[in-house]
Amino acid sequence: MTKQIGLFLFILVAACSSMAQKSQSVFFGQASGITGQNTAYVDTGLTSEVSKLKSENKAFNLSLWSTLIPTITIVASPLGLIAGPSMGYFYGGAPGRGWLGIGIRTAGVGGMIVSFAASWDCSGSECGTGLAFFTLGAAITVGSAIYDIATVKSIVRKHNQSLRKTGWMITPKFLAKHKAGILELRLRF
Numbered sequence: 001m002t003k004q005i006g007l008f009l010f011i012l013v014a015a016c017s018s019m020a021q022k023s024q025s026v027f028f029g030q031a032s033g034i035t036g037q038n039t040a041y042v043d044t045g046l047t048s049e050v051s052k053l054k055s056e057n058k059a060f061n062l063s064l065w066s067t068l069i070p071t072i073t074i075v076a077s078p079l080g081l082i083a084g085p086s087m088g089y090f091y092g093g094a095p096g097r098g099w100l101g102i103g104i105r106t107a108g109v110g111g112m113i114v115s116f117a118a119s120w121d122c123s124g125s126e127c128g129t130g131l132a133f134f135t136l137g138a139a140i141t142v143g144s145a146i147y148d149i150a151t152v153k154s155i156v157r158k159h160n161q162s163l164r165k166t167g168w169m170i171t172p173k174f175l176a177k178h179k180a181g182i183l184e185l186r187l188r189f
Contacts, residue, residue, distance in 0.1 A: 053160045054092045056153040063088030063149045081141055082106055085148035092156035101148045108144065111137030 066087040070080025082105045089098030112134050119130025171184040 052093075052163050054156050056092075056156045056160075059088035059092040059152045059156045060149070061088075062091050063152045067145055067149060078109055081145050082109060085145045085152075088152035089148070089155060092152065093159040094155050097155055101144055104144045105141045108137045108140030108142075111140065113137075 063085045065084075067080050067084030070076035070084060073080075083102055085105075086098035086101045089095065089101065115130045115133035115137060119127050119134075122130060167187075169186050171186060173182045173184050174180075175182060
């Protein structure tokens with residue numbers, strides 16, 4: 001069962017990570033500096049700012065449904081509670097925030113497991129401490145999941161705003177027709 005949960009987590013993270021990666025696209029435009037003619041070129045990674053903007057609603061839905069669907073199945077509920085709320089962060093360009101949430105929820109579930117194991121053979125009033133730690137671990141896990149789902153839209157909004165700031169970037173391009181590479185300078189103001 002542990003292997004199945006691990007495999008499910010791997011597939012879930014890989015799927016959301018691949019959704020967040022940029023794919024190569026062919027654009028038509030002026031290839032200045034090479035021929036001066038309109039020609040096709042391949043964007044090798046840095047696409048236009050408009051295509052980098054992420055949907056707040058899509059991030060929210062990824063976090064919500066990646067949490068609820070595994071939780072409903074009961075067997076995968078720890079996985080849904082640990083990794084599910086972070087899926088919107090991986091999509092939305094904030095993987096560090098996603099991993100932080102996974103770490104917090106893993107610590108909460110770990111606390112639940114340790115307290116359960118420590119109070120396995122207790123009886124009567126001896127079980128109070130184990131129950132308190134179990135409840136604390138559950139509160140950390142569920143509270144972190146709810147917080148991450150509730151705040152994913154604002155994190156994606158901040159990410160999108162950071163892409164709109166002024167600045168410059170150099171983008172490598174490949175001219176398919178001429179089999180040559182160029183560097184494109186983009187200015188944002």
